[in-house]
Ligand code: HEM
Ligand SMILES: *[C@@H]1O[C@H](CO)[C@@H](O)[C@H](O)[C@H]1NC(C)=O
Ligand SMILES: *[C@@H]1O[C@H](CO)[C@@H](O)[C@H](O)[C@H]1NC(C)=O
Ligand SMILES: *[C@@H]1O[C@H](CO)[C@@H](O)[C@H](O)[C@H]1NC(C)=O
Ligand SMILES: *[C@@H]1O[C@H](CO)[C@@H](O)[C@H](O)[C@H]1NC(C)=O
């Protein structure tokens with residue numbers, strides 16, 4: 001709801017010559033829009049320019065070191081930010097360890113034995129705390145910047161990250177289980193998940209191409225390589241030795257989401273889909289005879305459009321239901337709420 005209001009407002013900002021009727025509409029909707037307005041307009045790329053001018057270079061340095069050590073970490077940090085944003089907004093909730101008051105998101109199905117990069121976030125937080133004081137740069141912003149820097153470190157596009165998010169004081173395992181779309185989802189379900197966060201079919205296709213980097217476990221693609229028909233035969237067969245058909249057998253064995261260039265951010269993800277070589281069921285849904293097909297085809301043929309639109313769609317995802325002003329807090333330690 002909040003994110004929908006946000007986009008309505010942005011549409012009006014783009015047309016300052018609003019008609020009288022339009023202004024009437026704005027008045028009626030003012031109460032609804034107020035929260036979203038204060039939330040969205042207070043994010044800014046310059047948020048830390050006075051309080052922590054070294055924040056961005058410090059974060060980039062730690063990310064670059066981590067990605068140099070292990071290229072996959074760039075993928076893991078990008079995914080961590082996605083999982084943060086899709087569960088009650090980009091509020092750092094994914095980073096909270098379990099407490100007596102709540103069971104956090106780390107043990108939820110989409111994250112357990114799968115989400116990685118928490119140690120790198122700890123290293124970043126320690127470095128920015130050291131540079132500027134502990135109560136200055138939020139964990140939610142660190143995730144957003146680390147995601148961008150990861151994409152850049154692996155050869156992808158860059159953009160100015162909007163800053164000023166604050167951190168949640170709670171987290172919910174149940175919410176993580178229900179709000180993150182699963183790899184067996186169909187296009188309708190995937191699209192719905194994005195639409196409820198103010199995004200559309202183009203954003204779904206563009207952001208799913210984050211699967212141009214990183215790895216997935218056998219357990220999430222076993223059904224696809226043994227039981228589905230919209231998959232290239234040789235591709236399926238090449239994956240079967242390390243992902244046996246028996247449930248429980250080799251569940252955590254890894255395969256690259258983009259087998260052509262797993263550590264290079266590029267547009268091969270779309271080429272794979274055109275050849276029915278999407279690794280996840282949810283990936284191939286984006287090229288399976290439905291309304292996403294022509295978007296997928298377009299990006300396979302126009303990589304520069306993909307790089308440009310990836311940045312645009314990331315900006316949308318990064319602003320989903322953020323906390324600002326005096327909402328939430330700036331955590332001192334990303335793993336726990338301040339006492
Ligand atoms: C559209 C719905 C999506 C579904 C169903 C989905 C599902 C998955 C699954 C099942 C994995 C493998 C997890 C594992 O086996 O441990 C994965 C990995 C990954 N996902 Fe997604 N994802 C989606 C969208 C996104 C988005 C929007 C992003 C980022 C913008 C993203 C970034 C990644 C990355 C980078 C990896 C690899 C992580 C690593 O190697 O550590 N995904 N995703
Ligand atoms: C649980 O919440 C209460 C009330 O907000 C707080 O005083 C207490 O420190 C919290 N406990 C933990 C373990 O975070
Ligand atoms: C977290 O706290 C906020 C504010 O108190 C509340 O609105 C929200 O529902 C809580 N979320 C969870 C997952 O408990
Ligand atoms: C998509 O999946 C949902 C949830 O499993 C299901 O209710 C719906 O019927 C499916 N839609 C199509 C078009 O297959
Ligand atoms: C999605 O929104 C973008 C603007 O953010 C727009 O350019 C694009 O055409 C929209 N795509 C669809 C399928 O509505």
Ligand SMILES: *[C@@H]1O[C@H](CO)[C@@H](O)[C@H](O)[C@H]1NC(C)=O
Nearest residue numbers: 291292293294295296298299
């Ligand atoms: C894809 O086709 C739909 C109608 O089927 C159209 O609305 C949309 O603009 C097309 N998108 C692209 C990228 O061609």
